[in-house]
Amino acid sequence: MxxxxxxxxxxxxxxxxxxxxxxxxxxxxxxxxxxxxxxxxxxxxxxxxxxxxxxxxxxxxxxxxxxxxxxxxxxxxxxxxxxxxxxxxxxxxxxxxxxxxxxxxxxxxxxxxxxxxxxxxxxxxxxxxxxxxxxxxxxxxxxxxxxxxxxxxxxxxxxxxxxxxxxxxxxxxxxxxxxxxxxxxxxxxxxxxxxxxxxxxxxxxxxxxxxxxxxxxxxxxxxxxxxxxxxxxxxxxxxxxxxxxEGMTWYEAVFHGQNGHANTYPMHGRRDTLQGAAKFMTSLETLAYHMGGRSTVTSLQSGPIGSCNIQSKTKVVFCVMHKDGDSLLKMGEQAQQSAKAVSALHNLEHDWKRTLHLLPxxxxxxxxxxxxxxxxxxxxxxxxxxxxxxxxxxxxxxxxxxxxxxxxxxxxxxxxxxxxxxxxxxxxxxxxxxxxxxxxxxxxxx
Amino acid sequence: MxxxxxxxxxxxxxxxxxxxxxxxxxxxxxxxxxxxxxxxxxxxxxxxxxxxxxxxxxxxxxxxxxxxxxxxxxxxxxxxxxxxxxxxxxxxxxxxxxxxxxxxxxxxxxxxxxxxxxxxxxxxxxxxxxxxxxxxxxxxxxxxxxxxxxxxxxxxxxxxxxxxxxxxxxxxxxxxxxxxxxxxxxxxxxxxxxxxxxxxxxxxxxxxxxxxxxxxxxxxxxxxxxxxxxxxxxxxxxxxxxxxxEGMTWYEAVFHGQNGHANTYPMHGRRDTLQGAAKFMTSLETLAYHMGGRSTVTSLQSGPIGSCNIQSKTKVVFCVMHKDGDSLLKMGEQAQQSAKAVSALHNLEHDWKRTLHLLPxxxxxxxxxxxxxxxxxxxxxxxxxxxxxxxxxxxxxxxxxxxxxxxxxxxxxxxxxxxxxxxxxxxxxxxxxxxxxxxxxxxxxx
The missing domain is CATH 3.40.630.10 (Zn peptidases)
Incomplete structure (x- = not known):
């Protein structure tokens, strides 16, 4: 601005x-x-x-x-x-x-x-x-x-x-x-x-x-x-x-995996977006401490809805904050690297969007x-x-x-x-x- | 049964x-x-x-x-x-x-x-x-x-x-x-x-x-x-x-934390239920591999809804599966220990409910x-x-x-x-x- x-x-x-x-x-x-x-x-x-x-x-x-x-x-x-x-x-x-x-x-x-x-x-x-x-x-x-x-x-x-x-x-x-x-x-x-x-x-x-x-x-x-x-x-x-x-940026990461039966599908080989999102969220917390900024996951939505489905789609909405503009941008880059890493680990695809960005x-x-x-x-x-x-x-x-x-x-x-x-x-x-x-x-x- | x-x-x-x-x-x-x-x-x-x-x-x-x-x-x-x-x-x-x-x-x-x-x-x-x-x-x-x-x-x-x-x-x-x-x-x-x-x-x-x-x-x-x-x-x-x-059991864990501003609240001292739930979900995956069973988180719901709230309540619905009845029960016990550990780490409270239980x-x-x-x-x-x-x-x-x-x-x-x-x-x-x-x-x- x-x-x-x-x-x-x-x-x-x-x-x-x-x-x-x-x-x-x-x-x-x-x-x-x-x-x-x-x-x-x-x-x-x-x-x-x-x-x-x-x-x-x-x-x-x-x-x-x-x-x-x-x-x-x-x-x-x-x-x-x-x-x-x-x-x-x-x-x-x-x-x-x-x-x-x-x-x-x-x-x-x-x-x-x-x-x-x-x-x-x-x-x-x-x-x-x-x-x-x-x-x-x-x-x-x-x-x-x-x-x-x-x-x-x-x-x-x-x-x-x-x-x-x-x-x-x-x-x-x-x-x-x-x-x-x-x-x-x-x-x-x-x-x-x-x-x-x-x-x-x-x-x-x-x-x-x-x-x-x-x-x-x-x-x-x-x-x-x-x-x-x-x-x-x-x-x-x-x-x-x-x-x-201070600077703040909002992102949306949407992970795409594979539907499957919650009881019967073997653990290995699953493409479970909620497990990917869990590791991604944890990485955002660590990132904030490492960078001396803050991060918050403000919404997580997953589907299909039900009691017996592996979650094949999960959307994570989060914001990162930092008083320094360069550090703020770096937090976003490192968050995206984490999304790539968990996607590789769980064989997922993901969309990545920066929805709001405000430099200090x-x-x-x-x-x-x-x-x-x-x-x-x-x-x-x-x-x-x-x-x-x-x-x-x-x-x-x-x-x-x-x-x-x-x-x-x-x-x-x-x-x-x-x-x-x-x-x-x-x-x-x-x-x-x-x-x-x-x-x-x-x-x-x- | x-x-x-x-x-x-x-x-x-x-x-x-x-x-x-x-x-x-x-x-x-x-x-x-x-x-x-x-x-x-x-x-x-x-x-x-x-x-x-x-x-x-x-x-x-x-x-x-x-x-x-x-x-x-x-x-x-x-x-x-x-x-x-x-x-x-x-x-x-x-x-x-x-x-x-x-x-x-x-x-x-x-x-x-x-x-x-x-x-x-x-x-x-x-x-x-x-x-x-x-x-x-x-x-x-x-x-x-x-x-x-x-x-x-x-x-x-x-x-x-x-x-x-x-x-x-x-x-x-x-x-x-x-x-x-x-x-x-x-x-x-x-x-x-x-x-x-x-x-x-x-x-x-x-x-x-x-x-x-x-x-x-x-x-x-x-x-x-x-x-x-x-x-x-x-x-x-x-x-x-x-x-x-095979045996299977469904559980609900509901974590209760503290409302707060997503941008302004310091990282340390937060009572963020979504971060607690993220670590809990990861522990369930590890548990399944350790025990030779399976586990699936089938639903995660958190609130308040919005783009600027620390999530003060998160419900995790999951099932664990095992062919051996004793191991199935042990998976449930260990999952509950994880819920206690992440609650302590993030200063949360949690409710724990076994909603369906079926021994092999x-x-x-x-x-x-x-x-x-x-x-x-x-x-x-x-x-x-x-x-x-x-x-x-x-x-x-x-x-x-x-x-x-x-x-x-x-x-x-x-x-x-x-x-x-x-x-x-x-x-x-x-x-x-x-x-x-x-x-x-x-x-x-x-």
């Missing part, structure tokens, strides 16, 4: 992020210094929206375009309409809530994240980001804070990719990396014939709102998210500014600096270990993220947790980041 | 099976000597019924109580009604077609097998047995062969257990090893909420026919089946008499002898390496099986194959076996 920030001039100072950056806050008085949200209201929203969930004790299971996703979307629509926002839904279901600024010729400053969760996920991943955006809009209105640029709160569709693959389903269309047709055709991870398009249609969330940056440009994109690792916790900080991300990178320095100054002493610089919709918007506009401390770094689990005060700090930092960026825009225009 | 043959007296001679057995054929003239079926008609039936299949190039996928199972059942009903049979369907869908004998006070001699197949199965496993029974009834009628005991051709429901677990779904009810309620509650291997009962109801195959041996006793049960291994092929024989079976055993000697004499020079003695409905009937009545040569021993695969002449030899041997047993009954009654 390429950074899109070259069009923005830097003021030439070194910020807390350690990057050369501008220092607009030192030149202009800002409303950002004293801004704070209503943390109690945000906390109530977090728990209120968590009720729209499939069975998931302690957590939230709200899969893209399921009934609960529809409910939380309807609620979000009602909240932003009550604020007087201009509301749109686009063809891939993403919700936009725009509030006027004092100069509506400027592209709006966006605050976005996602309401969809993984299966047996938590209350915070995604939802916190959208609810912080909503809380900022509410607090700005209550506190009569008016930005020069318009603002837009965004609920991006299918960030997780947990029901329909691939993830970042709508923001990649917005960034020109995918198409509406491809996003609609996203297939079910559980093998059902439903697609993201058919399910969005079913819940009434295929709209005529803007689909791409070109149709609806933004000045910047800011996103609050739980950290999902432990840097903030270890540093004793409630929030952080996200400087960039950095967010836009001037946007990161806005977040860093918004965090102040409450924060530190951090890096995300996974993908977010902000990686899509970064291709088109200055982008940065606010991290909120995660207890024990646990996420994608019912045990996911961030304290009330930390969530409020995150929302306040989001509002301040937006105000900082609005100041920056004003400075740039002069 | 206990043999049920102690009520039958043996004549005290040693048969070709090497067992002490009776020698009625040497005392009584039999119609069996010259009997032969119409092999062309049988071959046509095999190919005609193979059309009732889901997509399965070259083979047959006709899962219990699916649309194709309904079609082949309807066809079988029409065929036996055309022969003048008394036709019944019982509560678990098994079809009975009874033809009078000259002494209808005798329990009928049964010929049974099953029309259901595994997914991506072949044309012969199961269907051949029912079609041979039908062919014997037709040929007896054409050749004016009348038995003393009535005859019954049976299509047992859900022998395979490929759609609904457990297998032998109806014959175990017949033998008093299960209940109608339990069989109806048999759950889908693909995790769907459908049950065998709901699907049998849907296709209209829950009837009021006899469910148990006590309601509908039989004098004996004979079954033609493809060998599914290579003893006959190696010996250059088209058919065989089945002396007994022998069919009824006098019934086997009837088959052995029916096979004559065309056959040899063999053993089956898997379960059949005949293992259920054996608990209640003298039982034996006829094997038909399988090309390369392949079954549960589209490549499953037996030659036309071999199938005809199997059907002729079935008819002769029935005639031999009918003679035996007459001899016993004197």
């Amino acid at each position: 390429l950074l899109a920030s070259s069009k923005h001039a830097f003021a030439g100072l070194v910020s807390q992020t350690g990057k050369r950056c501008f220092s607009v806050s030192k030149l202009y008085a800002s409303q950002a210094t004293s801004f704070a949200v209503n943390g109690e209201r945000l906390w109530n929203d977090i728990h209120h929206t968590a009720k729209w969930s499939g069975p998931s004790p302690g957590g939230v299971t709200r899969l893209c375009a399921d009934e609960n996703d529809k409910m939380v979307r309807d609620w979000f629509r009602d909240q932003v309409l009550a604020l007087g926002a201009e509301y749109k839904v686009n063809a891939t279901g993403t919700q936009f809530a725009k509030i006027d600024g004092t100069d509506n010729s400027l592209p709006p400053i966006a605050m976005g994240s996602h309401f969809d969760t993984v299966a047996t996920g938590g209350k915070f991943d995604g939802a916190l980001g959208v609810l912080c955006a909503l809380e900022v809009l509410r607090s700005f209105k209550e506190q009569n804070i008016k930005t020069r640029a318009p603002l837009v709160a965004i609920n991006w569709t299918n960030e997780e990719g947990s029901r329909f693959f691939p993830p970042l389903g709508s923001s990649t269309v917005y960034a020109g990396q995918s198409t509406i047709e491809a996003a609609h055709a996203s297939t079910s991870n559980d093998g059902s014939p439903l697609t993201m398009g058919s399910e969005l249609t079913r819940i009434g969330y295929v709209g005529d709102g803007p689909n791409t940056f070109e149709e609806f440009p933004i000045s910047a994109h800011f996103e609050v998210h739980v950290e999902q690792s432990t840097d903030l916790e270890k540093a004793g900080k409630s929030i952080g500014w996200v400087q960039g991300w 990178g950095d967010f836009t320095p001037e946007a990161v600096d806005c977040v860093a100054r918004a965090c102040g002493d409450k924060g530190i610089g951090s890096r995300t270990l996974t993908g977010h919709d902000s990686l899509s918007t970064l291709l088109k506009a200055p982008t940065a993220m606010v991290f909120v401390r995660s207890k024990d770094g646990i996420s994608h689990a019912p045990e996911e947790w961030s304290d009330k005060e930390d969530c409020a700090d995150g929302a306040s930092a989001l509002g301040k980041s937006v105000l900082n960026f609005d100041d920056y825009l004003e400075h740039q225009s002069k | 206990l043999l049920a043959s102690s009520k039958h007296a043996f004549a005290g001679l040693v048969s070709q099976t090497g067992k002490r057995c009776f020698s009625v054929s040497k005392l009584y003239a039999s119609q069996a000597t010259s009997f032969a079926v119409n092999g062309e008609r049988l071959w046509n039936d095999i190919h005609h019924t193979a059309k009732w299949s889901g997509p399965s190039p070259g083979g047959v996928t006709r899962l219990c109580a699916d649309e194709n199972d309904k079609m082949v059942r309807d066809w079988f009903r029409d065929q036996v009604l055309a022969l003048g049979a008394e036709y019944k369907v019982n509560a678990t869908g098994t079809q009975f077609a009874k033809i009078d004998g000259t002494d209808n006070s005798l329990p009928p001699i049964a010929m049974g097998s099953h029309f259901d197949t595994v997914a991506t199965g072949g044309k012969f496993d199961g269907a051949l047995g029912v079609l041979c029974a039908l062919e014997v009834l037709r040929s007896f009628k054409e050749q004016n062969i009348k038995t003393r005991a009535p005859l019954v051709a049976i299509n047992w429901t859900n022998e395979e257990g490929s759609r609904f677990f457990p297998p032998l779904g109806s014959s175990t009810v017949y033998a008093g090893q299960s209940t109608i309620e339990a069989a109806h509650a048999s759950t889908s291997n693909d995790g769907s909420p459908l049950t065998m009962g709901s699907e049998l109801t849907r296709i209209g195959y829950v009837g009021d026919g006899p469910n148990t041996f006590e309601e509908f006793p039989i004098s004996a049960h004979f079954e033609v089946h493809v060998e599914q291994s290579t003893d006959l092929e190696k010996a250059g024989k088209s058919i065989g008499w089945v002396q007994g079976w 055993g022998d069919f009824t000697p006098e019934a086997v002898d009837c088959v052995a004499r029916a096979c004559g020079d065309k056959g040899i003695g063999s053993r089956t390496l898997t379960g059949h409905d005949s293992l259920s009937t054996l608990l209640k009545a003298p039982t034996a099986m006829v094997f038909v040569r399988s090309k390369d021993g392949i079954s549960h695969a589209p490549e499953e194959w037996s030659d036309k002449e071999d199938c005809a030899d199997g059907a002729s041997a079935l008819g002769k076996s029935v005639l031999n047993f009918d003679d035996y009954l007459e001899h016993q009654s004197k």
